[in-house]
Amino acid sequence: MNQTHPPLEQLVEYLHGELAAPQDAAVHAHLAACSQCASAYEAEASLTEALRTHAKAAERDLPSGVVAAIRARVERPRQISAWENLRALLRPAFALPIAAALGIALYLGTSAWHNRPAGVTPINAAYYVNNHAALTAAAPFSEDAPIPAMLTSDDTSGDQQSVDETR
Amino acid sequence: MEQYGKATYNFAYRLTGNEPDARDLTQEAFIRVFRAWRSFRPGTSFLSWIYRIVTNLHRDELRRHKGRYQEEILDANEPQHVGGGRPLAVEPIEEYVDGYPSEPVSKALSALTAEQRQIVLLADVEDFSYQEIGEIVGCSVGTVRSRLHRARGQLRNLVNRYMKTSP
Numbered sequence: 001m002n003q004t005h006p007p008l009e010q011l012v013e014y015l016h017g018e019l020a021a022p023q024d025a026a027v028h029a030h031l032a033a034c035s036q037c038a039s040a041y042e043a044e045a046s047l048t049e050a051l052r053t054h055a056k057a058a059e060r061d062l063p064s065g066v067v068a069a070i071r072a073r074v075e076r077p078r079q080i081s082a083w084e085n086l087r088a089l090l091r092p093a094f095a096l097p098i099a100a101a102l103g104i105a106l107y108l109g110t111s112a113w114h115n116r117p118a119g120v121t122p123i124n125a126a127y128y129v130n131n132h133a134a135l136t137a138a139a140p141f142s143e144d145a146p147i148p149a150m151l152t153s154d155d156t157s158g159d160q161q162s163v164d165e166t167r
Numbered sequence: 168m169e170q171y172g173k174a175t176y177n178f179a180y181r182l183t184g185n186e187p188d189a190r191d192l193t194q195e196a197f198i199r200v201f202r203a204w205r206s207f208r209p210g211t212s213f214l215s216w217i218y219r220i221v222t223n224l225h226r227d228e229l230r231r232h233k234g235r236y237q238e239e240i241l242d243a244n245e246p247q248h249v250g251g252g253r254p255l256a257v258e259p260i261e262e263y264v265d266g267y268p269s270e271p272v273s274k275a276l277s278a279l280t281a282e283q284r285q286i287v288l289l290a291d292v293e294d295f296s297y298q299e300i301g302e303i304v305g306c307s308v309g310t311v312r313s314r315l316h317r318a319r320g321q322l323r324n325l326v327n328r329y330m331k332t333s334p
Contacts, residue, residue: 009316016290018297047323048291054272055292060180062172066190070168070197 006030011041015048168197175217181288182225184277192228196220212299219303222285229281271329278325283318290315 006014006027013019014027031038089095175196180189199220200207207216276284282304289300290311297311304311 009312012316012319013312016297043323044319047319047326050269050272050326051276051287051291054269054276055177055181055288057269058181058273059177060173062176062193063186063190066176066193067168067172069194070201073194073198074201 005034005037008040008044011037012044015041015044171214171217172197174214175221178218178288178293179221179225181276181292182221182281182285188228192221192224195224199224215295215299215303218289218293218295219305222303223305225281225285271326274329275322275325279318279321283314283321286311286314287318287322 010019010023010027014024014031017024019027031041089098172193176189176193179192179196180186183189183192196217200217207213276287279287285304286300289295289303290297295303297308297315300311300315301308306314
């Protein structure tokens with residue numbers, strides 16, 4: 001007979017079938033030979049049996065209202081609160097693209113702000129009036145363009161004379 | 168639901184000790200199952216999954232209302248009131264179960280802490296392995312062993328005490 005008595009925990013584990021095969025076999029052999037341990041094991045086994053019998057005696061059927069209530073709640077569209085909506089938006093699948101889009105928009109916005117023209121000079125209306133000739137001179141050969149004064153002045157005789165001398 | 172509803176309801180009833188809480192727990196557990204159906208891994212035990220949901224809901228409920236989930240048993244070993252403040256229903260069954268009168272077993276079970284009651288019921292009544300119990304209650308197999316040993320020790324003492332005091 002094995003004189004080393006298994007501890008109570010081991011007897012409970014044996015009862016629950018939780019021991020590895022070699023330990024299980026050793027406890028089994030010990031119980032067959034040791035009346036003291038066999039008695040302790042029987043006490044544990046009867047406690048388990050009492051619990052099972054008590055549970056079985058107190059067993060109840062599932063109330064029919066439970067099934068109906070579950071079906072009603074499962075089939076009813078779930079009302080989503082504002083907080084749940086917000087939480088759904090804050091989920092990474094939604095929040096990351098939104099954050100990325102905001103980041104890009106912010107980046108482009110600040111770049112455009114920094115690269116903007118230093119300032120637009122306001123143009124006075126008098127500019128167009130005073131510089132009208134210059135504007136028209138930009139297209140000197142148009143039919144409506146006035147003939148420049150240098151071409152219509154009388155002071156052209158000298159120039160004509162020099163042309164004649166070259167002939 | 169037809170297949171697992173009764174087992175789930177009875178487990179919830181044994182945990183809470185009263186019908187309204189057991190109904191609520193069962194309903195909420197099945198609703199969560201329906202909503203999280205996609206997260207269920209084929210090949211794993213459905214019963215373990217739904218028991219885990221029931222266990223978590225019960226623990227959350229006790230923490231929310233009483234903050235006594237892991238409270239140690241009272242010195243006087245008086246039955247505790249669990250289940251949303253309602254007194255635990257004790258329904259004596261006037262018969263002896265395997266050497267133990269049923270009423271002391273029922274009273275002793277109700278006198279355990281919710282955590283102890285859970286682990287005893289899962290191991291001795293529902294016949295889950297320690298590995299499965301660890302997954303259901305969210306702890307290691309070693310913790311299951313130590314909690315179960317402690318809970319059974321308390322239960323044994325309480326049953327013996329109530330047997331002596333019962334008329």
